[in-house]
Amino acid sequence: MICNDAAEYISALCDGQTIPPTAAQHIGTCSDCQARLSDYLAMGVELRRAASLGLADAVPSRVWTKPQNRLATWWQKGWGPVRIPWAAFAGLIAGIVVLASALAVNRARAQNTGTVVLLTAAGPSLPATDCAVSTEGKDQSCYWSWKIGAKPVALKVELPSRDGARVRLAIRTRTYHPGEDMGALTRDADPSARLQEFWFEPGESLKFDVPEVGTLTLKGEWMDHMPQMGMLDPGPTELRLGRPLLLKDKRVVGDLSSVIGGILSWDEQDWAMIFDIPGEGRFLISLLPMKGAVEAHVDLGQISFEEGGHSWEFVNGVPVCRADHVWVLHQPKLEIMRKKIGHVGCGNVKLVQTEPGVWEPQEKPK
Amino acid sequence: MFDDRTLWTKIADGNADAFDTWYRKTAPRLRLFLRHLLGDEQEAEDVMQETFTQIWRRPHRFDPERGSPRAYLFGVARRQAAEWRRKQKPTDELGIDPPAPGRVEIASMVTEALSRLTLEHRTLLWLREVEGQSYEELATILDIPLGTVRSRLFATREALRAIWCTARLHSGGRHDL
Numbered sequence: 001m002i003c004n005d006a007a008e009y010i011s012a013l014c015d016g017q018t019i020p021p022t023a024a025q026h027i028g029t030c031s032d033c034q035a036r037l038s039d040y041l042a043m044g045v046e047l048r049r050a051a052s053l054g055l056a057d058a059v060p061s062r063v064w065t066k067p068q069n070r071l072a073t074w075w076q077k078g079w080g081p082v083r084i085p086w087a088a089f090a091g092l093i094a095g096i097v098v099l100a101s102a103l104a105v106n107r108a109r110a111q112n113t114g115t116v117v118l119l120t121a122a123g124p125s126l127p128a129t130d131c132a133v134s135t136e137g138k139d140q141s142c143y144w145s146w147k148i149g150a151k152p153v154a155l156k157v158e159l160p161s162r163d164g165a166r167v168r169l170a171i172r173t174r175t176y177h178p179g180e181d182m183g184a185l186t187r188d189a190d191p192s193a194r195l196q197e198f199w200f201e202p203g204e205s206l207k208f209d210v211p212e213v214g215t216l217t218l219k220g221e222w223m224d225h226m227p228q229m230g231m232l233d234p235g236p237t238e239l240r241l242g243r244p245l246l247l248k249d250k251r252v253v254g255d256l257s258s259v260i261g262g263i264l265s266w267d268e269q270d271w272a273m274i275f276d277i278p279g280e281g282r283f284l285i286s287l288l289p290m291k292g293a294v295e296a297h298v299d300l301g302q303i304s305f306e307e308g309g310h311s312w313e314f315v316n317g318v319p320v321c322r323a324d325h326v327w328v329l330h331q332p333k334l335e336i337m338r339k340k341i342g343h344v345g346c347g348n349v350k351l352v353q354t355e356p357g358v359w360e361p362q363e364k365p366k
Numbered sequence: 367m368f369d370d371r372t373l374w375t376k377i378a379d380g381n382a383d384a385f386d387t388w389y390r391k392t393a394p395r396l397r398l399f400l401r402h403l404l405g406d407e408q409e410a411e412d413v414m415q416e417t418f419t420q421i422w423r424r425p426h427r428f429d430p431e432r433g434s435p436r437a438y439l440f441g442v443a444r445r446q447a448a449e450w451r452r453k454q455k456p457t458d459e460l461g462i463d464p465p466a467p468g469r470v471e472i473a474s475m476v477t478e479a480l481s482r483l484t485l486e487h488r489t490l491l492w493l494r495e496v497e498g499q500s501y502e503e504l505a506t507i508l509d510i511p512l513g514t515v516r517s518r519l520f521a522t523r524e525a526l527r528a529i530w531c532t533a534r535l536h537s538g539g540r541h542d543l
Contacts, residue, residue, distance in 0.1 A: 011520035015494065015501070039527050044495040046476035051398055051496045059393040062415075064382040064422055215431075268513055 003032050005353060014040045020352075114222030117167060117202050119157060123148055124214045132226055135162045145347070148213045152176040152347070155216065156193070169200045169218070173210045234321050237269040239287055242301070242318035246277055249310050253280055256346065266348055272329070272361060276345040281332035285314070287321060288351055288359045293329035308332065370435045378425045385422055392436060393418065396443055399492055403447045405481060413450050417443040433506045437499060441507040444489055451485065479529040487522040494519055 009023040010033060019027075027033045084092075118132045121144050131142035145154040153175045161168040172193040200206050202220035209215050234240045241264045246254035254277035266273060272286035284290060285303065296305035301316035307330050320326065351359040376384035393414060400410035421428070421442060428438045480488055486508070493499045493507060504519075505512040 007524070008517060008520040011523050012516055014523070015516070015519065017516070036527070039531070040523050043476055043523065043526055043530060047480065047492070047495045050477045051395075054398045054401070055394050057394065057397075059390065059397065059414075062386070062389065062418075064385050064389075267511070270513075 002026075002356065003030060003036075005356065006030070006033050007036060010037045010040060013037065014044060114202075114224050116223040116226050117159065118221045118223050120219045120221075121155060121157075121216060122219075123153075123210075123216045131157075132223065133157070133159055134226060135159055135167060147348070151212055153210060153213050155210075157218070163199070165222075166199050166201050167220075169198050169206070171196045171198065171208060171218075173208075173216070175210070175212050234265075234319055235267055236322055237287065238265060238267040239271075239273060239285065239321050239326070240265045240316075240318055241273065241285075241314070241320065242316050244275075244317075245315045246275070246280070246283070247313040247315060248280065250313075253277060264346065268350075270351045270353075270359065271348050272351055274345075274347045274349055281330060283314075284329040284331075284349070284361065286327050286329075286351060286359070287323060289327050289357060290329045290351065291354065291358050291360050293327040296326050296328045298324050298326055303328070371430070374425075374428065374430070374435045377422075378428075380425075385425075388435070389418055392439055395497065396439060399440065399497065400443060400447055402477065402480060402492055403444075403485065403488055404450065409450065413443065413446050417446050420446070433503050436497075437503040437507055440493060440497065440499070441509075444507060448485065475533050476526070476530055479526055479533055482529050483522065483525055487518075487525060490515075490518055491522045491526065 003026075006023045006026045009019040010027060012019055013027070014037070027037065115136050116132050116134050118130055119142050120130050121142075123146060131144070133140045133142050141156055141158040143154070143156050145152065147153075153173065156172040158170040158172075159167050160170050172190065172195050174190060174193040194211070196208055198206060198208070200218070200220060202222045204220070206218045206220075207215050208218070241256075243257040245252050246256065254275070256275060256277075264273065269287050272284040272288075272290065275283045275285070277283065284293070285296075286293070289295075294305050294307050296303045296312075298320050300319050303314040303316070303320055303326060305312050305328050307328070312328075312330075314320075350362040352362045354360045370388070373384050373388045377388060396417065397410055397414045400413050401407055404410050404413065417439070421439065428435060432438075433441075480491065483491070490504065490508060493504055499507065501512060501515045504510075504515045508515075510518070
């Protein structure tokens, strides 16, 4: 641990956060870090002192007029008489009839001709994520996975039936222990998953509880086509994969579309995506250099690298990241997925900096 | 004395007395925050009044699931201040009012240093150090990911420390960077 690495933790200490033991040990013995801590604390104290001096002035009194009163005034005015020529009155009525007809047609179109529902899932402290699902195809489903707090959680939504503008949602949720295969929920009806069914009208918002995690929210919107999702530039720290295939020496050795049917996106730089490919082992992909990883070239949706005397490529349906390279850590002997269930799997793991410019997975794969 | 949440249920029902209680309780701190953000007392007063007016007219925009009423108040004020600055000044340069007689103490070295930071950094540090907002509340107010709050606070403290230490050096104070 060096002072530069410890500096951010000093700031976190001032905010009442706990920090890693190595950082705490370094700060306790390093005079430069203690000087920085002392300065940070002094700055905070000085700001609060200045604020205390500035709080003496009273604020001006105000009268808070109730919005209802203002509406009432308008309501009363609305009942008053008004002079209008007969021709203008007739034109007004005709206009209302035309507009009302157009609205009725638009509403009917919006509700009845859509065959795709754009679902947006969000949870506590999580950004909203979109997924489109068709009401016409078979086995159409959306899948999300997050880490909420310290708890990995997966959500799968299927549309078993439709009744006019409503759809029946089958929502499966499951929480996991770190290291468990979160992709199991995508492949079949995991018996451990919690199933809830709801009638849902796109345009409304549906809230449902997931034990140990909290409330998740699902919003929906009818569309008349399957949108091309994820074609915009990824964010600065975003890593994004869509229906990826893994090629080894130009041959397909892994089809991850079974676990990533849409787009898997992660917008935290200090995380790595994990993929388990039966027979090939585990692959970790990150924007940060991981210990033992090779640098892979990125060209839009293609990640290519040389490793172990082979050429490898991850081929995706979406641009992967803004950078022209990512880091891939291949662990060929780690084949827990093949031994356990014989399927490909995916997940993610937080990275921690172990030395300057070097990062390692926080929870080492077992 | 009601807490903010209890007051808010009354405010959401259009209770003017409850809103006035909340206004008197929170306005002094909000005005001080805006003074340091905008660098002008009159502008701070105007933005503060506009903030309260907006919240009073549309109290249902507050979502209790996204944080406390106080965090919501500072979030609305921050957006109002940013909008005000956008209309008034094209750059992020701040014209701090010269300290009025009797206010010399307020314009201390660290607040002078604070005024040299960017609007975003000033907002973040003030809300953390003076208002004691949590990382979650800061993420909501500033509309940034939770994971970014810690690193931005660190960057802000470093920037302030550099300015502050330089100022102390020039004024003959301690300099132990």
